[in-house]
Amino acid sequence: MTGIAIVADDLTSAGDGAAPFRDAGFPAVVMLADGPxxxxxxxxxxxxxxxxxxxAARRSARAAAAYAGADVLVKTIDSTLRGHLVxxxxxxxxxxxxxxxxxAPAFPxxxxxxxxxxxxxxxxxxxxTWFARDPVHPIRSADLCELFPGAVLSTQVANLVGAAQYIVGDAxxxxxxxxxxxAVPRAEEVLWVGSPGLAAALARHLAPQASAANPAVVLEAASRLLVVAGSLNPATDRQLTRLGAATGSRxxxxxxxxxxxxxxxxxxxHGMAILCGPRHRIDGxxxxxxxxxxxxxxxxxxxFDALVLTGGETARTVLLALGARSIALAGELEPGIPLGLIEGPQPLxxxxxxxxxxxxxxxxxLHNRLTMTSERLP
Structure with missing residues (x-):
């Protein structure tokens, strides 16, 4: 294979799209800007x-053209349909x-x-759901065939490749x-559009082609963990509350x-701190x-000697401030939650x-895995 390329609309989407391939044996990197x-x-x-x-459309077109020669090309989309997906x-x-x-945006x-x-x-x-009230991209329709005019459901995928512009996959x-x-005869024939669920399915399908020489990454337990939370999602609020209660860190x-x-x-x-923004949107x-x-x-x-970043825009802005150029992925700590090493002045x-x-x-x-045990990830 000459490679797998993933075009993502934010940093978390790039990371959780690439991580399943790393777990399947492929070396994987997440880049914060276009590059070879x-x-x-x-x-x-x-x-x-x-x-x-x-x-957004111009950037997507440019990146897809740059990576058109990849054997497998994936355009990630949010599993809740946020962003300028169409x-x-x-x-x-x-x-x-x-x-x-x-x-196929499903992520079971x-x-x-x-x-x-x-x-x-x-x-x-x-x-x-709450995503209908998302402060940046409120969701107005959940019907993918309505969002993508002319889309057809995947009843006979093999017969539709090349004939239909959009095939929507139920899962x-x-x-x-x-x-x-x-069901797709050749993975290189289509543009794959989905979330980490589809990326994981592609990784499982392509795993026999991964390099057996891909080395493991050994990471020692963190002694000073910084959690930086910028997401406004209610799920983040619940997670921060539980983390604070478990660690005694406000x-x-x-x-x-x-x-x-x-x-x-x-x-x-105490070996840990939580840094967060206001828990509601403030204009400007x-x-x-x-x-x-x-x-x-x-x-x-x-x-600090390790970071947890929650929210795509926050993650990107923080990493750029640290001088990061890219992230070499080590694997997933949980489905959709990648771990990597910053490629930059400080490889955290x-x-x-x-x-x-x-x-x-x-x-x-995540706190327990990063601070209390050493992890050897494939």
Whole structure:
């Protein structure tokens, strides 16, 4: 294989799209800007989630054209359908050299399923959940065949490749996604459009082609863990509450004048600190930038030795502030939650988590795995 390329609209989507391939044996890197493909899997964050739709489409088209020569080309979309998904997929398809896009946003491991072309979260159509009130991309329709005009459901996938522009794949289990991937005669013939569920199915399908020489990454337990939370999703609130209760660490508001010093003391005395923004949207308040400045100040004094970043925009802004160029992935700590090493001035371990992923105990489990045990990840 000459490679697998992933075009993602934000950093968490790039990370959780590439991580299943790393677990399957492919070397994988997440890039914060366009660049040459690497061996194995290259995922690029084109940073379009919060940009105007026309610019999002241009960036998607440019990246898909740049990576059109990859054996497998994936355009990630959010499993709750946030972002400029239709404009970006249309643009990517037009420059990818492919004629058909297989659209399958289901991620059963996180309760996101597709039934009769309608996207669900925990059994409810996504436009009837909190995501209908998302402060940036409120979801108005959960019907993928309505969103993608002319799309057809995947009853006879093999016969539709090349004939239909968009094929929508139903899936309520990982097995459904495996069957969908296996039904496409050649993976290189289509543009794959989906979330980590589809990426994992593709990784399982392509695993025999992974390099046996791909080395494991050995990571020591962190002694000073910094959790930076910028997501406004209610799931993040529940996870922060549980983490604070389990560790006795109260979140530090990054906008407070003494936030950096308080976080530094917590890291030194207790080995962990939680840095967060306001738990509601404030117009004009650059929450990711505020979090990034505080994190960079803490990093200058080597106050932490591992990071957990929650929320795609926050993760990208923080990593850029730390001088990161890319992330070499080590694997997944949980489905959809990748772990990697920052490629930049300070090669710190970093976990990137989408704000809506996980149950209330997710951050507690991540804390325990990063601080209490050494992990050897394939």
């Amino acid at each position: 493909r690497r061996p194995g899997v290259t995922a690029v964050d084109i940073d379009t989630r919060a940009r105007p739709v026309a610019e 404009a970006e997929v249309e643009a990517a398809l037009s420059t990818s050299g492919r004629h058909t896009a297989v659209v 491991g996180q309760g996101r399923t597709t039934v009769s072309g309608v996207q669900h979260v925990e059994g409810r159509p996504v436009d009837q 309520v289990t990982d097995r459904d996604l495996d069957l969908l991937v296996a 979140p530090v508001q990054a906008a407070d004048t003494d936030a950096v010093e308080r976080a530094r003391r917590l890291l030194a005395r 308040a650059p929450v990711p930038a505020t979090l990034a400045r505080a994190t960079a100040q803490l990093e200058q004094s080597r106050a 371990p970093v976990v990137i988590k989408a704000g809506g992923f996980g149950d209330p105990g997710t951050l507690v489990r």
